[in-house]
Amino acid sequence: MPNWSEGESTVTAPIAGTTASEIAASVRAHVDSGALRPGAPLPPVRQLADVLGVNRNTVVSAYRQLVRAGVARTRGRAGTTIAERSDGPEEGFARDTELRDVGHGNPDPRLLPDAAAALTASSAPPTLYGESVIDPELAEWATRWIATDQPRDFRLTLTHGAVDAVERLLAQALTQGDAVALEDPCFLASIHTVRLAGYRTMPVPMDEEGMTVAGLRAALSAGVRAVVCTPRAHNPTGTSLGAARAAELRAVLAEHPYVLVIEDDHFSRLSTTDYHSIIGPEHARWALVRSVSKFLGPDLRLAFVASDPETGGRLAARISPGTTWVSHLLQRLARTLLLDPAVGGAVSAAGAHYAERNAAFVAGLAAHGVAARADDGLNVWVDVRGDAARVGQRLMRRGWLARIGDDFALAEDGPSAHHLRLTVHALDAATAEQLVADVAAAVAGRPVLSGETST
Structure with missing residues (x-):
């Protein structure tokens, strides 16, 4: 099989197969063996289809399988490359940041029952x-x-x-x-x-x-x-x-x-x-x-x-x-x-608290013309009607760390790219009001002014 070159990288692994699954499996085998390393470009669809004697759609389907499995990533017209072996985004508090984390997705620890008090009663x-x-x-x-x-x-x-x-x-x-x-x-x-x-x-x-x-x-x-x-x-x-x-x-x-x-x-x-x-x-x-x-x-x-x-x-x-x-x-x-009936009552109260705080935050955003939803759960899903990554960067300059919708996306260029996920239920009223104002300003693209206060 010939080599494929793109920039300074060359793919020499002999990709084989006549079906999409076989081609994808061949690529995965080369990734597992180290013959294809992170960042290596895969052959252009037309070239690989011609060499293997298959329809171009078969190669497209194979590459799509690899992207969905996290083995490869697509760069549009720039082609498809082997994905970097990274941990990827995870739930929970961000490490090593001085920003106020409002993308963590955690429950409020103040609303969780005291497990220590139940330990003695649960002995056996x-x-x-x-x-x-x-x-x-x-x-x-x-x-x-x-x-x-x-x-x-x-x-x-x-x-x-x-x-x-x-x-x-x-x-x-x-x-x-x-x-x-x-x-x-x-x-x-x-x-x-x-x-x-x-x-x-x-x-x-x-x-x-x-x-x-x-x-x-x-x-x-x-x-x-x-x-x-x-x-x-x-x-x-x-x-x-x-x-x-x-x-x-x-x-x-x-x-x-x-x-x-x-x-x-x-x-x-x-x-x-x-x-x-x-x-x-x-x-x-x-x-x-x-x-x-x-x-x-x-x-x-x-x-x-x-x-x-x-x-x-x-x-x-x-x-x-x-x-x-x-x-x-x-x-x-x-x-x-x-x-414990008391724990049951506290759980019900916690559910009501999450719903009330999230609804109030959504209403606050609506007053600034920003659409969001929080039907149920711990988080608010904010529609920034634009590039959420850019809005997230603007929020960082205002002291906030948000979760970008792309982290949760499977399909490329979907609606998640225009959303932020915010966890706001533990914020006091004044802090929540400040975050509402900062989100609205970030969505509008307004710069942080000299002397302007935030978090």
């Missing part, structure tokens, strides 16, 4: 190898809770948080190269989970009602083996599915009963909106994941997974009573907190 004899993997009282509580929303037979499993649940659920159903439908924009951890496992991401656009019907239908027609959906408090947009949209999505999925459907109901007990499932009554492969991270604390690494018996059996096989069960110390602590 040590759990040894081979014992039951789920605390019986915790399982009873969780089964009653989930059954109110999923009144069907299910198997209950515990995992080390929602991300662990999604990763294990996909692993028991998929192989490398399989396609997974994800909301676009998408929760950062879901993007990382799918790409790091070697699956292909299939973006399903979002609108103001949630995952679009046409987008899901297209993903299913393209052969996705799994769908990950956030039924309410979608991160980053805050969107929740209504009854009508959920019913439409169930109807589409009814024709694909063996596609694994995972619902990540991460906000659950904090949510101010009703839960509407896209899992139909006859769907064969499904799982509902509910983590305690948002209302009991991110460090309490525990999530409940309700699923069809076969999926649950496969998942349970990966959580062995001999090696990988969820710590019973954590389970007992969670049980103590979940059964």
Whole structure:
């Protein structure tokens, strides 16, 4: 195979294949072996198609698979290159910054229950190898809770948080190269989970009602083996599915009963909106994941997974009573907190607080002519009607660190590029008012004036 040159870089690896999947797999093999290094350009589509004797659309499809898997990145007319091996954006507070971080996505620590007070009450004899993997009282509580929303037979499993649940659920159903439908924009951890496992991401656009019907239908027609959906408090947009949209999505999925459907109901007990499932009554492969991270604390690494018996059996096989069960110390602590009526009341109050503070911030932006939404969840999704990265830079000059919508995007040049995600619920009224004014000024492109105060 001949070499391809672009600038000072040369690609010498013999890319092979006659289908898009084979070509993508060939490139991945060369990346794994080190023959193709980060930054190396891939051959122009026309050239590679001519050498391999395939249609140009086949190469385009292969490159698209590589971009969705995070192996490559496209630069438009400048071509496609092997992606840099970077950690990529993650949730949480930014490190090593003096700016006021309003893009972190965390719950307010002041609204989380005091776990230390519950530790003594949750003490019990040590759990040894081979014992039951789920605390019986915790399982009873969780089964009653989930059954109110999923009144069907299910198997209950515990995992080390929602991300662990999604990763294990996909692993028991998929192989490398399989396609997974994800909301676009998408929760950062879901993007990382799918790409790091070697699956292909299939973006399903979002609108103001949630995952679009046409987008899901297209993903299913393209052969996705799994769908990950956030039924309410979608991160980053805050969107929740209504009854009508959920019913439409169930109807589409009814024709694909063996596609694994995972619902990540991460906000659950904090949510101010009703839960509407896209899992139909006859769907064969499904799982509902509910983590305690948002209302009991991110460090309490525990999530409940309700699923069809076969999926649950496969998942349970990966959580062995001999090696990988969820710590019973954590389970007992969670049980103590979940059964405490005072904690339940505090959780409800926290949900109301998040909703009230976010709504007030959205109203403040609207008064300045800036559109934003915060239907549910921890964050506000701000439409800057322009280049969000540039607006983010202007906010940095005013002392704020925001989260750029592109971090959550799967498709290129989508609406996420015009949005910011802000976490504002912990700001006091005066600070929130200042941030509203600074966002409005940044959107308008007004410079920071000499002597102007900000954070």
